[in-house]
Amino acid sequence: MQNVSPLSASDTPGLQECLSDMTATIADHGIQKNFQLLFLDLNIPSHILKTSELHLDNELTAKIRRRLRLLLGEEDRLYQAKNGGYAVLHYPIFKTKERFFAERIVHAFSEPCELDGEIFYIDISIGIARYPFDAEDAQTLLDIAYESMKQIETEGKNLIGLPHIIHSGDTEIERTKIMKALPEAIERGDIRFVYQPQYSYARGRFVGAEMLARWEHDEYGVISPAVFIPLAEQSGMIGPLTVRALTEASAAFKYLEKYGHRDFSLSVNISPVFLTNGNFRETVSFLLERYDLKRYELHFEITEEFLLQNSKMLDETLQYLRDRHIRIELDDFGTGYTSLQHLVRLPIDIIKADRSFVAGIATDDKKLALLRAIVDLGRALNMEIVAEGIEYGTDDAVLRTFGDIVAQGYLYGKPVTLDELVEKISG
Amino acid sequence: MVSRRILIVDDVEFNLEFENQVIESFMEEKNIQIDVDVASSVEEALDKIEENDPYDAMIVDMNLPDGSGIDIAKAALRKSESTRIAALTIYPNKYENERVFFDLFLKKPIMPSAYKQNFAHLLRL
Numbered sequence: 001m002q003n004v005s006p007l008s009a010s011d012t013p014g015l016q017e018c019l020s021d022m023t024a025t026i027a028d029h030g031i032q033k034n035f036q037l038l039f040l041d042l043n044i045p046s047h048i049l050k051t052s053e054l055h056l057d058n059e060l061t062a063k064i065r066r067r068l069r070l071l072l073g074e075e076d077r078l079y080q081a082k083n084g085g086y087a088v089l090h091y092p093i094f095k096t097k098e099r100f101f102a103e104r105i106v107h108a109f110s111e112p113c114e115l116d117g118e119i120f121y122i123d124i125s126i127g128i129a130r131y132p133f134d135a136e137d138a139q140t141l142l143d144i145a146y147e148s149m150k151q152i153e154t155e156g157k158n159l160i161g162l163p164h165i166i167h168s169g170d171t172e173i174e175r176t177k178i179m180k181a182l183p184e185a186i187e188r189g190d191i192r193f194v195y196q197p198q199y200s201y202a203r204g205r206f207v208g209a210e211m212l213a214r215w216e217h218d219e220y221g222v223i224s225p226a227v228f229i230p231l232a233e234q235s236g237m238i239g240p241l242t243v244r245a246l247t248e249a250s251a252a253f254k255y256l257e258k259y260g261h262r263d264f265s266l267s268v269n270i271s272p273v274f275l276t277n278g279n280f281r282e283t284v285s286f287l288l289e290r291y292d293l294k295r296y297e298l299h300f301e302i303t304e305e306f307l308l309q310n311s312k313m314l315d316e317t318l319q320y321l322r323d324r325h326i327r328i329e330l331d332d333f334g335t336g337y338t339s340l341q342h343l344v345r346l347p348i349d350i351i352k353a354d355r356s357f358v359a360g361i362a363t364d365d366k367k368l369a370l371l372r373a374i375v376d377l378g379r380a381l382n383m384e385i386v387a388e389g390i391e392y393g394t395d396d397a398v399l400r401t402f403g404d405i406v407a408q409g410y411l412y413g414k415p416v417t418l419d420e421l422v423e424k425i426s427g
Numbered sequence: 428m429v430s431r432r433i434l435i436v437d438d439v440e441f442n443l444e445f446e447n448q449v450i451e452s453f454m455e456e457k458n459i460q461i462d463v464d465v466a467s468s469v470e471e472a473l474d475k476i477e478e479n480d481p482y483d484a485m486i487v488d489m490n491l492p493d494g495s496g497i498d499i500a501k502a503a504l505r506k507s508e509s510t511r512i513a514a515l516t517i518y519p520n521k522y523e524n525e526r527v528f529f530d531l532f533l534k535k536p537i538m539p540s541a542y543k544q545n546f547a548h549l550l551r552l
Binding site: 043045046047110111112114117118119120121123157183184186187188189237239240243244247279282283286289290291 | 439441442445448449451452517519520523526531532533534535536537538539540541544545548
């Protein structure tokens with residue numbers, strides 16, 4: 001092997017190699033092996049580019065590559081384009097959402113960069129082409145990834161572009177507008193949190209609540225979390241939004257305590273994009289210490305998607321949280337692809353049975369049988385069960401025969417403000 | 428023990444509180460003393476600059492209800508050129524022409540790790 005300095009450009013292959021690697025994968029595996037080609041354009045502030053000398057250029061390049069390489073999966077490969085951009089050949093883990101890898105890159109680049117005594121931020125635009133969905137040959141995939149990047153770059157910084165065949169023009173523009181409004185909305189506290197109560201049959205009282213984000217925009221009206229959470233994930237804003245949720249949780253715990261509700265949990269949804277970010281633990285530990293959260297019953301809700309990563313990092317992060325007495329809830333259980341092995345191996349405390357297994361159990365025997373299986377499985381593994389989507393008394397009556405279950409749904413209360421929550425659980 | 432005096436300016440109460448928490452956590456980690464003054468408008472910041480000895484450093488929100496962080500930076504630099512000034516902004520790369528007034532640009536919304544990294548740099552620690 002050639003002996004190259006880590007700073008030299010020659011240790012990263014070029015686009016020609018990227019094309020041959022793609023061609024080889026396609027020839028060897030065909031459509032049995034899906035992959036994504038990402039084209040990355042980095043926007044380095046001009047005063048850094050202007051002043052930087054050759055050795056600093058090399059150092060900057062090395063830092064950028066290191067940041068990217070930390071995110072690569074085992075088979076993934078990084079390439080450098082002649083114009084200073086990068087391409088990444090990425091083999092997604094089965095069934096994770098399409099932008100997940102790109103979102104992790106955007107999130108990683110939301111951290112500042114340091115070079116020769118200067119601190120600055122690099123803006124990044126990413127275009128994605130998917131094999132075999134967007135094209136079936138290497139050159140077309142590269143062209144599509146590049147074009148998607150160019151297209152999204154005209155709409156703003158730190159955005160991820162997919163080929164436009166799956167989005168109509170209007171929705172894409174709307175999404176971009178909402179995405180641009182996000183940082184300020186988070187920063188100024190325009191995104192608020194509501195609380196959906198959870199009722200324990202065994203204890204005969206409300207025992208906790210799930211926190212949910214709400215955004216009412218002056219111009220766009222009420223924006224659904226189903227819209228803005230994915231956009232926050234795509235633009236590096238999910239970390240700041242989660243920080244906001246956790247500081248709010250801290251204040252809420254204190255407020256609840258004031259009204260005599262000491263033994264009450266709050267569940268905060270944690271996105272896999274944030275959870276897998278390099279600064280996740282530091283951020284959580286800061287909040288536990290400075291915002292007193294370690295005194296309270298804090299739950300993190302994660303989705304099955306996160307478990308699919310099956311990495312050492314996943315195990316370590318969950319263990320890290322458990323060591324700090326944060327309980328882990330597995331959300332939407334039953335809808336995804338959680339392998340039973342994961343359930344046995346990982347420190348999960350609570351499973352939340354998805355509403356699709358709960359709503360209608362009074363009249364649907366098959367559904368009831370499925371729910372019973374989920375409950376039995378959870379109990380066998382020493383996990384608590386939360387059942388979501390309880391809207392009717394008939395379903396509730398059946399569910400009560402299961403014994404110790406925590407119920408969440410409109411029958412026990414829709415998401416409400418903190419004041420309304422206190423009123424409800426005190427009454 | 429090393430000690431510094433700083434001024435942070437932001438019109439959002441939550442941000443001032445959050446910055447204070449990050450700075451306190453930073454002080455514990457580095458075992459230093461930092462005295463923090465706060466202001467929530469350009470007017471208040473200008474008063475603080477006027478009344479006090481020059482600050483070692485300032486972290487200034489660029490977008491304030493009664494003006495821009497640039498006005499605060501200019502006043503601070505008139506008082507003492509050695510005050511180190513950071514701009515706090517959602518778009519750190521937008522202010523190429525204003526770079527002369529600031530030592531660094533810090534991205535909002537604030538995340539603790541990035542804030543500490545910038546903060547150490549600002550205070551030359």
